[in-house]
Amino acid sequence: MPMPEWLHVRRAKDEERNTAQWSKCPECGEMLYRRDLAANLWVCSRCNHHFRMGAYDRISGIVDGDFAEIGADVQVGDPLSWTDRKSYPAKLAGDREKSGLSEGVVCGFGQIGGFEAGLGVMDFHFRGGTMGTVVGERIALLLEEGRSRAVPCIIFTASGGARMEEGMFALMQLAKATAAVTRFVNDGNLLITVLTDPTTGGVSASFAFQADVIVAEPGAMIGFAGRRVIEQTIRQKLPDRFQTAEFLLEKGHIDMVVERRRIKEMLVHLLGYAAKGAARRLHGVRA
Amino acid sequence: MNPFADRERALFELERRIAELRTASADQPVVIASEIATLEAKYQEVLHDVYGSPTPWQKVHIARHPNRPTALEYIAAFDRFDELHGDRAYRDDQAVVGGLGLLRGRAVMAIGQQRGRDTKENLRRNFGMVAPEGYRKVQRLAHLATRFGVPMVTFVDTKGADPGIGSEERAQSEAIAQCLVAFTDATVPIVAVIIGEGGSGGALALAIADRVIMLENSTYSVASPEGCAAILWADATKAEEAASHLKLTAQDLLRFGIVDEIVPEPLGGANRDPATVVARVLDRVDAALSDLDRYASPTLLSARYEKYRRIGSSKRDSSPAGKR
Numbered sequence: 001m002p003m004p005e006w007l008h009v010r011r012a013k014d015e016e017r018n019t020a021q022w023s024k025c026p027e028c029g030e031m032l033y034r035r036d037l038a039a040n041l042w043v044c045s046r047c048n049h050h051f052r053m054g055a056y057d058r059i060s061g062i063v064d065g066d067f068a069e070i071g072a073d074v075q076v077g078d079p080l081s082w083t084d085r086k087s088y089p090a091k092l093a094g095d096r097e098k099s100g101l102s103e104g105v106v107c108g109f110g111q112i113g114g115f116e117a118g119l120g121v122m123d124f125h126f127r128g129g130t131m132g133t134v135v136g137e138r139i140a141l142l143l144e145e146g147r148s149r150a151v152p153c154i155i156f157t158a159s160g161g162a163r164m165e166e167g168m169f170a171l172m173q174l175a176k177a178t179a180a181v182t183r184f185v186n187d188g189n190l191l192i193t194v195l196t197d198p199t200t201g202g203v204s205a206s207f208a209f210q211a212d213v214i215v216a217e218p219g220a221m222i223g224f225a226g227r228r229v230i231e232q233t234i235r236q237k238l239p240d241r242f243q244t245a246e247f248l249l250e251k252g253h254i255d256m257v258v259e260r261r262r263i264k265e266m267l268v269h270l271l272g273y274a275a276k277g278a279a280r281r282l283h284g285v286r287a
Numbered sequence: 288m289n290p291f292a293d294r295e296r297a298l299f300e301l302e303r304r305i306a307e308l309r310t311a312s313a314d315q316p317v318v319i320a321s322e323i324a325t326l327e328a329k330y331q332e333v334l335h336d337v338y339g340s341p342t343p344w345q346k347v348h349i350a351r352h353p354n355r356p357t358a359l360e361y362i363a364a365f366d367r368f369d370e371l372h373g374d375r376a377y378r379d380d381q382a383v384v385g386g387l388g389l390l391r392g393r394a395v396m397a398i399g400q401q402r403g404r405d406t407k408e409n410l411r412r413n414f415g416m417v418a419p420e421g422y423r424k425v426q427r428l429a430h431l432a433t434r435f436g437v438p439m440v441t442f443v444d445t446k447g448a449d450p451g452i453g454s455e456e457r458a459q460s461e462a463i464a465q466c467l468v469a470f471t472d473a474t475v476p477i478v479a480v481i482i483g484e485g486g487s488g489g490a491l492a493l494a495i496a497d498r499v500i501m502l503e504n505s506t507y508s509v510a511s512p513e514g515c516a517a518i519l520w521a522d523a524t525k526a527e528e529a530a531s532h533l534k535l536t537a538q539d540l541l542r543f544g545i546v547d548e549i550v551p552e553p554l555g556g557a558n559r560d561p562a563t564v565v566a567r568v569l570d571r572v573d574a575a576l577s578d579l580d581r582y583a584s585p586t587l588l589s590a591r592y593e594k595y596r597r598i599g600s601s602k603r604d605s606s607p608a609g610k611r
Binding site: 077079082085132133136160161162163166168169170172173174175176178180181183186201202206208209222223224225226228230234238242243248251253 | 515
């Protein structure tokens with residue numbers, strides 16, 4: 001399959017930024033050659049640890065070919081004029097430089113296994129995947145566009161929660177995303193989320209857990225309160241497995257844990273079921 | 288630490304001396320009356336000095352004051368209230384109370400986070416920090432409001448959702464996420480009142496509303512100041528600094544269009560005259576409900592959608608660089 005032009009450009013930029021040849025697996029300590037690691041979808045070949053993955057890398061592994069990005073022009077704002085050790089715009093500029101991303105989520109449309117779908121991918125490398133006004137706006141645009149095209153949407157989450165530097169504007173993005181999800185779903189459209197490491201706070205307490213089907217990657221940390229907050233509250237150490245994808249599966253919070261190399265395949269199956277059932281599916285629950 | 292503590296001492300000292308003189312004035316009414324008047328003037332001066340223009344951090348403390356009216360004090364001023372319990376699955380979370388009632392003759396579904404008024408009650412009510420089963424009770428009551436066709440009135444007063452092990456095991460995220468959906472979907476009018484502290488997603492779960500009313504000294508923020516300081520600087524003791532950054536006051540949020548209306552409090556906070564504040568708030572809730580009564584459900588729902596869709600909508604960059 002020919003590599004689309006957009007991916008060529010992204011890859012070249014990534015090469016420029018990442019001069020390091022080797023990465024150490026945080027789980028087993030194995031030294032991994034970055035090119036091999038990338039070829040293995042950023043999964044450790046020794047212990048199967050799933051590294052946090054860049055949004056564009058992820059998208060290239062999910063869509064069949066082209067990906068038409070939407071909302072890339074939504075501007076970064078600084079609604080509170082926040083400055084602590086650094087000004088908020090300076091923090092954003094630093095993360096743009098480091099990550100090559102304009103914000104914490106990339107949204108667009110493409111074909112997945114021949115099915116047209118909306119795809120939103122969050123990236124932890126941009127301010128810890130936190131949700132501010134741009135992330136909220138792009139998610140809403142994705143779902144509104146998905147609704148008008150009447151196609152399923154898939155969102156990969158990776159987030160430390162709401163973005164502190166945007167204060168209440170960030171909290172209100174939970175309400176905005178929920179509004180968009182609700183309209184999208186009420187019209188009979190299917191929403192699938194794939195929770196990746198980590199998915200916490202305002203993102204897990206909104207669209208991540210509002211989906212019809214919830215998939216998670218192995219070992220992903222998923223929860224509402226952060227580990228540190230809980231440990232401070234109860235004043236004791238938490239077991240290692242607490243808040244992992246496997247723990248949530250056991251507790252009945254998510255539908256399945258799927259290894260990264262099998263996620264596209266699984267999504268195609270799910271989209272296939274939805275396509276087969278489309279004729280009988282209720283369109284517009286309020287109609 | 289209560290940031291008023293030092294200066295409040297001067298106030299309490301004056302209160303004590305005025306009370307003493309009042310007792311003594313039975314013997315020498317004339318001489319002492321003028322002394323009392325002087326002290327009372329001084330008292331008013333100090334009162335303004337102490338509480339006149341509270342900083343955001345001071346407001347956090349007013350919002351958390353133990354004598355500040357809680358949800359049940361507002362609900363007690365309804366004509367009638369019948370509490371409904373439980374999530375039908377696990378237990379009745381007493382950090383949140385809800386039920387059907389009559390407010391100025393109008394049937395409503397009232398729901399409020401309830402912190403304790405003393406240590407014993409705080410333990411029972413988990414300091415107003417709601418667990419998943421509490422949020423599931425709220426979802427159930429929101430659906431019930433739609434079933435009855437009665438508007439919802441919520442009283443928001445929480446540091447945040449309960450962050451314990453059990454809450455994570457019972458899917459706190461999902462419980463809050465579905466509360467947001469239930470309020471977004473409710474076909475009846477919703478009025479939310481931020482009566483104390485509005486902390487994070489745990490507060491928003493009761494606050495997606497057609498009208499959001501906030502008390503003058505209440506706070507409403509993306510995280511509690513302590514939580515924000517811990518997240519950003521790994522140091523919860525920098526809460527005062529976080530409070531000044533977060534723009535969590537009613538005045539800030541009215542300016543941002545995130546709340547619709549502010550209800551004034553007496554100098555020093557609602558704790559200084561709870562009955563007046565309760566009546567004032569219920570007046571405003573009543574007025575908001577009368578206003579919302581005019582709209583049919585589809586109109587309400589689309590207005591609610593637009594309202595949240597607009598908040599923090601960034602301007603679009605139309606330059607070619609922004610297009611890609």
